[in-house]
Amino acid sequence: MKLQKNTRLALYSVLEFAADPARHIAASSIAERYDVSPHHLAKVLSELARAGVVESVRGVGGGYRFAANARRLTLLDVIQLFEDFDGRDERREGGDDTPVGRALATVLEEVDEMARATFATITLATMLRIVERHRK
Amino acid sequence: MRAADLDAVIAIDTRVTGIEKRAYWQGVYKRYGASRSEGRQFLVADAGGVVAGFVIGEVRDWEFGSPPCGWVFAIDVDPDARQAGVGTRLLAAICAGFRAAGVTKVRTMLSRDNRLILSFFRSQGMMAAPFIPLEMDA
Numbered sequence: 037m038k039l040q041k042n043t044r045l046a047l048y049s050v051l052e053f054a055a056d057p058a059r060h061i062a063a064s065s066i067a068e069r070y071d072v073s074p075h076h077l078a079k080v081l082s083e084l085a086r087a088g089v090v091e092s093v094r095g096v097g098g099g100y101r102f103a104a105n106a107r108r109l110t111l112l113d114v115i116q117l118f119e120d121f122d123g124r125d126e127r128r129e130g131g132d133d134t135p136v137g138r139a140l141a142t143v144l145e146e147v148d149e150m151a152r153a154t155f156a157t158i159t160l161a162t163m164l165r166i167v168e169r170h171r172k
Numbered sequence: 173m174r175a176a177d178l179d180a181v182i183a184i185d186t187r188v189t190g191i192e193k194r195a196y197w198q199g200v201y202k203r204y205g206a207s208r209s210e211g212r213q214f215l216v217a218d219a220g221g222v223v224a225g226f227v228i229g230e231v232r233d234w235e236f237g238s239p240p241c242g243w244v245f246a247i248d249v250d251p252d253a254r255q256a257g258v259g260t261r262l263l264a265a266i267c268a269g270f271r272a273a274g275v276t277k278v279r280t281m282l283s284r285d286n287r288l289i290l291s292f293f294r295s296q297g298m299m300a301a302p303f304i305p306l307e308m309d310a
């Protein structure tokens with residue numbers, strides 16, 4: 037299982053903000069910590085702001101702060117802002133309508149269902165506890 | 173869990189599932205409530221004399237080659253008493269019982285579609301177990 041780069045960046049950022057909801061954090065400090073380009077991160081953060089997950093803070097230092105409910109916002113909610121994870125893949129590929137193609141689709145759907153059920157039931161609050169376990 | 177609590181348990185289950193299963197619950201009580209032995213537990217949350225929820229589980233030995241573990245097979249909190257920590261305390265209580273029975277792993281199995289209860293168990297620290305549930309038409 038792999039998430040797209042923007043999605044990973046979004047999750048890193050959201051978890052940084054959610055860990056300390058009162059604090060506003062400069063984009064540059066997240067870019068540094070996760071070793072990503074500030075330009076790339078800026079796009080991700082403005083998308084998160086547009087969705088209301090974070091809000092921008094004006095004035096000295098600037099940056100963003102968390103604006104959602106960490107106990108209800110799930111990993112899937114964040115992932116969905118950046119890639120299509122719910123619903124079936126509607127793209128048609130050659131061979132889809134053959135018995136092998138349909139069998140393969142059934143097996144892939146099994147894997148996707150599992151991934152969705154996992155991402156949809158891990159809230160940011162739960163994820164922060166998992167993060168804590170990885171600090172040691 | 174006392175015999176007198178059974179009606180309240182049945183009422184919560186009926187409210188949550190929409191189907192009253194009195195005979196089933198009497199069987200569960202006989203097996204898990206009345207007999208305290210063999211790592212079986214049927215616990216109720218007592219909120220000032222009112223049953224606010226329940227949890228049922230048992231120690232299972234060497235199923236599919238896995239060492240004994242605690243198995244939680246039902247947990248329900250009265251819809252009016254939810255999101256106040258009752259579920260958390262029920263799970264903590266049954267885990268304490270499992271530890272007393274000498275097991276250190278707790279497992280459960282849930283419908284993939286029941287996101288409420290999945291989120292609850294996740295919030296308590298549960299992660300996917302190294303098993304995959306399978307089924308077929310018999």
Ligand SMILES: CC(C)(COP(=O)(O)OP(=O)(O)OC[C@H]1O[C@@H](n2cnc3c(N)ncnc32)[C@H](O)[C@@H]1OP(=O)(O)O)[C@@H](O)C(=O)NCCC(=O)NCCS
Pocket residue numbers: 107108159161188245246247248249250253254255256257258259260261286288289291292293295
């Ligand atoms: C799941 C259930 C047991 C939780 O009981 P509860 O007493 O409300 O749980 P708690 O108050 O201890 O909540 C603990 C955590 O669970 C999660 N949770 C509980 N209710 C939630 C909800 N409605 N949405 C999302 N997460 C929720 C949260 O992470 C919560 O932590 P928080 O309070 O910090 O947000 C209860 O909702 C229930 O009985 N649901 C029906 C269960 C069912 O379907 N049973 C039949 C199959 S066995």
